[in-house]
Amino acid sequence: xxxxxxxxxxxxxxxxxxxxxxxxxxxxxxxxxxxxxxxxxxxxxxxxxxxxxxxxxxxxxxxxxxxxxxxxxxxxxxxxxxxxxxxxxxxxxxxxxxxxxxxxxxxxxxxxxxxxxxxxxxxxxxxxxxxxxxxxxxxxxxxxxxxxxxxxxxxxxxxxxxxxxxxxxxxxxxxxxxxxxxxxxxxxxxxxxxxxxxxxxxxxxxxxxxxxxxxxxxxxxxxxxxxxxxxxxxxxxxxxxxxxxxxxxxxxxxxxxxxxxxxxxxxxxxxxxxxxxxxxxxxxxxxxxxxxxxxxxxxxxxxxxxxxxxxxxxxxxxxxxxxxxxxxxxxxxxxxxxxxxxxxxxxxxxxxxxxxxxxxxxxxxxxxxxxxxxxxxxxxxxx
Numbered sequence: 001x002x003x004x005x006x007x008x009x010x011x012x013x014x015x016x017x018x019x020x021x022x023x024x025x026x027x028x029x030x031x032x033x034x035x036x037x038x039x040x041x042x043x044x045x046x047x048x049x050x051x052x053x054x055x056x057x058x059x060x061x062x063x064x065x066x067x068x069x070x071x072x073x074x075x076x077x078x079x080x081x082x083x084x085x086x087x088x089x090x091x092x093x094x095x096x097x098x099x100x101x102x103x104x105x106x107x108x109x110x111x112x113x114x115x116x117x118x119x120x121x122x123x124x125x126x127x128x129x130x131x132x133x134x135x136x137x138x139x140x141x142x143x144x145x146x147x148x149x150x151x152x153x154x155x156x157x158x159x160x161x162x163x164x165x166x167x168x169x170x171x172x173x174x175x176x177x178x179x180x181x182x183x184x185x186x187x188x189x190x191x192x193x194x195x196x197x198x199x200x201x202x203x204x205x206x207x208x209x210x211x212x213x214x215x216x217x218x219x220x221x222x223x224x225x226x227x228x229x230x231x232x233x234x235x236x237x238x239x240x241x242x243x244x245x246x247x248x249x250x251x252x253x254x255x256x257x258x259x260x261x262x263x264x265x266x267x268x269x270x271x272x273x274x275x276x277x278x279x280x281x282x283x284x285x286x287x288x289x290x291x292x293x294x295x296x297x298x299x300x301x302x303x304x305x306x307x308x309x310x311x312x313x314x315x316x317x318x319x320x321x322x323x324x325x326x327x328x329x330x331x332x333x334x335x336x337x338x339x340x341x342x343x344x345x346x347x348x349x350x351x352x353x354x355x356x357x358x359x360x361x362x363x364x365x366x367x368x369x370x371x372x373x374x375x376x377x378x379x380x381x382x383x
């Protein structure tokens with residue numbers, strides 16, 4: 001093992017679990033479920049490969065939480081119906097069989113205003129989202145629709161969806177859930193000033209705009225066993241607004257993390273939507289969102305954004321600015337990334353076609369094999 005990366009393989013406690021390393025698979029949109037949102041056999045193989053490759057925690061793609069307004073994409077998995085539950089059971093069983101030490105966590109996601117498949121959406125306020133819908137096969141294109149402002153009934157139904165899906169995740173064999181309050185989706189829409197102009201108790205100050213995400217967390221914690229992992233994912237940038245940053249920089253970060261510091265989150269996962277930690281996490285005063293979160297909350301912090309750069313990952317953990325690293329695109333092309341780093345082996349390069357077009361791990365491997373015969377790119381660099 002390269003001694004410079006030793007800290008990435010040191011064990012750490014997460015609740016009642018002892019993790020054998022610091023490597024986590026980040027949640028990534030894959031659009032690989034069946035048309036009715038049920039996980040497939042290929043998805044079970046896909047997630048199990050990360051466990052076999054040495055990742056200690058695998059966080060799933062965002063999974064919708066109700067059949068009302070939460071679904072974001074065609075072929076997005078849900079955990080609402082019996083068929084979806086049975087599909088996820090096959091996934092969790094295969095992951096745990098592949099590596100008994102590996103944990104699999106379901107990301108709970110409500111798209112809010114950012115739907116790619118319907119024009120009937122809800123959000124904290126009736127404000128049209130910035131940007132355009134993507135052009136994925138079968139998805140809608142053009143501007144996002146104007147959402148309806150959520151009523152108290154909508155708030156309760158959305159919250160119930162999160163809670164019931166967390167309970168189903170427990171039954172399906174998941175080790176925990178991650179509340180998706182990042183990247184511009186519903187819970188992040190409550191946090192963001194320009195998407196939440198409510199004048200009731202859910203708008204105004206950051207303490208008020210965090211009220212609904214906190215209510216969702218509190219309700220989930222009350223419904224699941226004490227040792228069930230419940231984390232939260234936050235970010236500044238959005239999928240439809242990559243340049244957005246919290247206004248006020250580090251001062252707003254302090255306000256946000258002070259608001260949630262006494263909540264019993266299992267971890268806080270800070271996402272870098274554009275994949276560049278320095279660009280999306282550092283502030284002008286030299287602090288970072290993850291270092292502020294760590295200092296204020298004392299919770300385990302997962303850092304994201306180019307963490308296949310082991311020099312950066314090692315530095316952040318060594319400086320106690322983070323505890324765990326989540327890896328996205330580099331994990332797709334290197335499901336055995338922890339083992340490769342441990343053994344000093346080169347990483348296979350990432351190409352955009354892999355995340356856009358590959359629906360299964362087998363397809364990913366075939367594409368890499370084809371690329372290897374035609375590309376002269378260095379296999380030691382992720383592109």
